[in-house]
Amino acid sequence: MPAPPEDQNPGEQGATVQDPWRPGPPAPAPAPPPGPAASDWPVYPGPVPGPMPQPRNGMGVTALVLGIAGVVLSLLIILFWMSWLPSLLAVIFGSLGLSHARKGLATNRAMALTGVILGAVGLLISVGGGVVAVVTVKKVTEDARARIDEVKAAEAAEDRKAREEEKARHLSFGETYTYENGLKVTVAEPQPFTPDDYVFGHAKGNEAVQVTVTVVNSGKERISVETGLPNVNDADGASTELVIDGSGRQKVITGYVLPGRKSVGKYAFSLPPDAADRIEVEFSPDAKVWPDAYWSGPN
Known part of the structure; x- marks a missing residue:
């Protein structure tokens, strides 16, 4: 077997041995993506965005106004029977306003909700007033009929008494x-x-x-x-x-x-x-x- 050459330095040989646990050099950065190919056609700008649509708050405003009118009318003794119509319309328009608010078409959800609540309150008061009015009218009618019956009974008793007295005088x-x-x-x-x-x-x-x-x-x-x-x-x-x-x-x-x-x-x-x-x-x-x-x- 031939002997290793004498001019070789053992220290240098040991220095060339790499550490297996040492991280290697960083990877090279990726190449940038290729740019758009050159074109001979001119580049035009995109379409300009239009104005934002106005919020559809009319239903909520209408519901609030009608709800207030319904409640005010329902509290008046003479006009309470008229309150059911604005109150009902307040509930309808308020519901439409809430629907628009959920879809993002309106921004006055609180106003529409208030209109629905006021309309419901007006309807309840109107219905309650109607029931009270019907009961009152019925009672007044029954009392009037009772008085008429009493008068008729009294007249009949007087007539009967008069006939009896007339008969007794003969x-x-x-x-x-x-x-x-x-x-x-x-x-x-x-x-x-x-x-x-x-x-x-x-x-x-x-x-x-x-x-x-x-x-x-x-x-x-x-x-x-x-x-x-x-x-x-x-x-x-x-x-x-x-x-x-x-x-x-x-x-x-x-x-x-x-x-x-x-x-x-x-x-x-x-x-x-x-x-x-x-x-x-x-x-x-x-x-x-x-x-x-x-x-x-x-x-």
């Missing part, structure tokens, strides 16, 4: 009618009457009858009999004439009737022969205060 001979002041009146069945030769009110051929009226005071105070003269109607309903003669048998009730006392009146009347089969007697102690009572029957 009696047969011998029955007694009592007035509210406690005066009791009884008319006896008429009796034949023969006038004397000196007579007034009795035509020749007529039939004369005597009517006896008895008045009793059942009250606690004396009662004045102002009209103590009865009226007598014949069978045809015609008034008859009072017979006056000189016999002194007639007696007219006048003056006061004391409590517990009675007064008797006797009267004679002339009846035509063709209407003397039935008579009716009317009597009232005071025609200005008390209605007449009626006694009737065959003669």
Whole structure:
């Protein structure tokens, strides 16, 4: 085997040995990209951008105005029924305004939202006012009908009472009618009457009858009999004439009737022969205060 040359330096040989853990030299920088190829055509500038579109805030403004109008009208007692229309429009326009704001077409989202809220409040107040108005009108109507029914019932009761009182004032001979002041009146069945030769009110051929009226005071105070003269109607309903003669048998009730006392009146009347089969007697102690009572029957 040949020996290594002697002129070689071992230190130099060792110096040429590289460290495997030492980083190598940095990589070269990449080459720049090639520029645009040269062209013989001229270069024109790009299009100029147009102006930015105006925000569509009209819906929000309209909603706010209508919402305020709806709330104001709903608070007025007279005009609350008109508030539903602007309130409803406020909700509609406000919803459209919110939609535009979400799409970036409007910048007044808060205004549109306020319009929706005011519109909803106006609608609620309007509906509530309408319900209150309906209930109030219904109650007033029912009260008016109730009052009308009460008036009708009272009138019917008065009519019924009047008919009953009228019926109670029509009696047969011998029955007694009592007035509210406690005066009791009884008319006896008429009796034949023969006038004397000196007579007034009795035509020749007529039939004369005597009517006896008895008045009793059942009250606690004396009662004045102002009209103590009865009226007598014949069978045809015609008034008859009072017979006056000189016999002194007639007696007219006048003056006061004391409590517990009675007064008797006797009267004679002339009846035509063709209407003397039935008579009716009317009597009232005071025609200005008390209605007449009626006694009737065959003669």
